[in-house]
Amino acid sequence: MTHHLTTERMHDLLDGRLSPDESARARTHLARCAVCREAYEVLQGLVSELGGLPREARVPDGLWQGIEARIGPREQSSNTGTQAAGGPEGADVLSLGEARGRRRRLAFTVPQLAAAALVVALVSGGGMWMALSRPAGSGPSPVATARPAGGLGTAARMAASGDAAYDQALLQLQALVDQGRSILAPETVNTLDRSLRTIDDAIAQIREALAKDPSSKLLNRMLINQQRTKLRVLKQAATAMQARS
Amino acid sequence: MNGVVIGALMALSMAQQTDTVFPAAGVKSLDVEAPGGSIVVTGWDRDEIRVQAGHSHRTRVDIRRTGDRVSIEAEADRGPAGAVDFTISAPRATSVSLEGMYTDITVDGLDGDVDAETLQGDVTVKGGSGSVKASATAGKILVQGARGTIDVESTAGGIRLVDVGGTVTGESVGGSIWFENAHAKSVDVGTTGGTIRYEGTLDPNGIYSFGSFGGSVTLVLPEGTPASLSLSSVHGSAMTNLGGEMQRLRSGGRHQIDVNGGGAVVEVESFGGRVAVLRKGTEDTVPGGDDEVADSDDFTGIVHTFEPGDFVSPGDLAGLDHLAGLEALTGLGATIQRSVQAALRQSGVDGWRNVGGR
Numbered sequence: 323m324t325h326h327l328t329t330e331r332m333h334d335l336l337d338g339r340l341s342p343d344e345s346a347r348a349r350t351h352l353a354r355c356a357v358c359r360e361a362y363e364v365l366q367g368l369v370s371e372l373g374g375l376p377r378e379a380r381v382p383d384g385l386w387q388g389i390e391a392r393i394g395p396r397e398q399s400s401n402t403g404t405q406a407a408g409g410p411e412g413a414d415v416l417s418l419g420e421a422r423g424r425r426r427r428l429a430f431t432v433p434q435l436a437a438a439a440l441v442v443a444l445v446s447g448g449g450m451w452m453a454l455s456r457p458a459g460s461g462p463s464p465v466a467t468a469r470p471a472g473g474l475g476t477a478a479r480m481a482a483s484g485d486a487a488y489d490q491a492l493l494q495l496q497a498l499v500d501q502g503r504s505i506l507a508p509e510t511v512n513t514l515d516r517s518l519r520t521i522d523d524a525i526a527q528i529r530e531a532l533a534k535d536p537s538s539k540l541l542n543r544m545l546i547n548q549q550r551t552k553l554r555v556l557k558q559a560a561t562a563m564q565a566r567s
Numbered sequence: 568m569n570g571v572v573i574g575a576l577m578a579l580s581m582a583q584q585t586d587t588v589f590p591a592a593g594v595k596s597l598d599v600e601a602p603g604g605s606i607v608v609t610g611w612d613r614d615e616i617r618v619q620a621g622h623s624h625r626t627r628v629d630i631r632r633t634g635d636r637v638s639i640e641a642e643a644d645r646g647p648a649g650a651v652d653f654t655i656s657a658p659r660a661t662s663v664s665l666e667g668m669y670t671d672i673t674v675d676g677l678d679g680d681v682d683a684e685t686l687q688g689d690v691t692v693k694g695g696s697g698s699v700k701a702s703a704t705a706g707k708i709l710v711q712g713a714r715g716t717i718d719v720e721s722t723a724g725g726i727r728l729v730d731v732g733g734t735v736t737g738e739s740v741g742g743s744i745w746f747e748n749a750h751a752k753s754v755d756v757g758t759t760g761g762t763i764r765y766e767g768t769l770d771p772n773g774i775y776s777f778g779s780f781g782g783s784v785t786l787v788l789p790e791g792t793p794a795s796l797s798l799s800s801v802h803g804s805a806m807t808n809l810g811g812e813m814q815r816l817r818s819g820g821r822h823q824i825d826v827n828g829g830g831a832v833v834e835v836e837s838f839g840g841r842v843a844v845l846r847k848g849t850e851d852t853v854p855g856g857d858d859e860v861a862d863s864d865d866f867t868g869i870v871h872t873f874e875p876g877d878f879v880s881p882g883d884l885a886g887l888d889h890l891a892g893l894e895a896l897t898g899l900g901a902t903i904q905r906s907v908q909a910a911l912r913q914s915g916v917d918g919w920r921n922v923g924g925r
Contacts, residue, residue, distance in 0.1 A: 353772070353774065353832060354795075354832070356797060356832075356834060359774070506686075507669065507687065509687065509705070510686060510687050510704065510705055513687070513704065513705040513722070513723045514704070514705075514722070516723065516741065517722045517723050517740040517741055520740055520741055520759050520760050521740060521759055524759050524760075524780045524781065524838070527838065527839075528780075528838060531801060531838075540799050540801065540821060540836060541801065544778075544780065544801075544836075544838055547757060547778065548759065548780065551738065551740060551757075551759060554720075554738070555722055555740060558702075558704055558722065559704075562668070562686045562704065
C-alpha cells in the first residue's frame, strides 16, 4: 500500500492538474484505499456543491450568526487529507461568494468545505422558513436560496462530525420543518415522523456503541451516514412544504 | 355497491379531458407538474408530443413552450389545482423532469434524462440510457433496464432495480433496496431499516458500497467473480463463499478478503444485520444465506419498516420463525421492536404467535 494521498494531491486531481501518469497513480490508489477514497469523495462532493452556489446569498437575520458560532473557530489548513476527513471539526466559515470564487486557487480543508456546504443547507432551510412565514400574496421571498448541486450528502457527512454544532443546526432545521407540518397531508407527516424516528433510533444505538468504542471508524462513519440521512429527510420535507405553501 | 358509487363519483370528478398533439421539433425537454393523480410518459417514434389528461372541471392543463423546453402544469383559477392523470407520449430522445406531490409517476421507453420526484406515490422508470433520478418520500421506486447514471431515493418505501447497468446510487430509510440481474459498474447504496440484496455481476474495475443499519446485506455473484471484499457487521455475522469454502467471520470487525485474485472493490457493512457475499446457486442452500435469519444472535437481520406493497424478501417473515413469540421482543432495541411490529401489522399477520407458528 502506498502512502495516503494528501489533501493537496486530491485537489490537484480534482482540478486536473496532475500529469496523466500522476493522475493514473492517484486513481489507482483511490481504487484500493477506502480511507483515501472516502476523503476524496467527500472533497469531490463538497467542491461540487460549492460550485452550485450563487455569488451572493443572504440568510435570514440572526441565522447566519447562530450557524457561524456553532460551526466553530477558524482552523488552519492541513495537508493530511485522511486526517482532515476523520479529524476533529473546527471549521472555517467561508463567505459563499468568496468560496466559489476562490475554490480553484485554494486547497480548502474538508471541514472548511463542509462548513460552507452546511451553511448552504441551512440557507435553503431559511428560505423555506421565509416562504412559510410571509403573508400570502406578498411576493417572492427576499432570501436568495442556494441549493447544493449534488444534494446535501457530502456536506452533512462531514459537517456531522462536529456533533454539537451539527445537532444544534439540525434542531434549527427541524424547528423550521415543524412550523410547516400542517401544510402536508397527515399521512405524509406520519410517514416522515416514522422515518425520522427510525433514524433517531439508529443514531441512538450507534452512539451507544460508540460510547464503548469511540475510535471505531466504522461506527463513526455509520453515525455520520445516519445524520446525513436525517438531514436529507428534513430537507426533503422542507422542500415539499415550500412547494405546497 | 359502495365501490360502484365511488367509481361513478370518480368518473364525474375526472369528467374533463384534455387531449392535444403538437410538433416536437426542437423540443429537448419536457417538464410536468401535477399536485396529485398520475404522470405517465411513454417514448414513441413520432416527432410530436401528445398530452392526454383527465381532470376535474375546475382544473385546467397549461402547456407552454420556452425555447427547447415544454412545461405542462395543472392550474386552477381559484385555489390549488386538483389531481390530474397525465398520459403523455414524446420522442424517445426527450429529457423529462416530472414532479408530483400525491402523484404516481411512470416513465417508459425514453432515452433522454429522467428526473422524477414525488412526495407520496410510486415512481417507475423503464429504460433510459442517460441520467435517471427517481425520488419518492413515501412510495416505492422501480427502475428497470436503465443503463446510465441512476440515482434513487425513497424515504419510506422500497427500491427495486432490475436489469440495470451504469452507475447506481441510492438511499432509503425504511425500505429495502433490491437489485435483480444487475450489471452496474459502480454502486453506492444505503438503507437505515431495510435489507439490501444485489444479484448480478460486478465490473472487475468497479467500486461497490452497500450499507444497512438494521437490515441484512446480501450479494449473490457468479462463481469466479474476482473481488476485493471488505465486510463489516457490528452485531451481526459476516460470511462469504465466493472464493470457494464458506468463511464465517466474527462480528465487530472489518474483514478484508481478496477472492479469485481480487478485483472489484466491494464494501459491505451493517450495524445489526448479517452481511453475506455468496456464490450464485448457493444462496438457497447456505444456512442463513439468502436473507434468512440464522440464529438469535443475528436477529437484527430481520429489521424492516415495510410499507404496504413493499418488496419483501422471501426470508423476511420466515426469519421470524426463529423468534419464539412476543417474548422475543424483550431486550430488543426500540428500532427493532417498532420495525418488526410494523412489518407484522402491515403484512396483515395477526400477532407474533401466528408468525412464530408458521
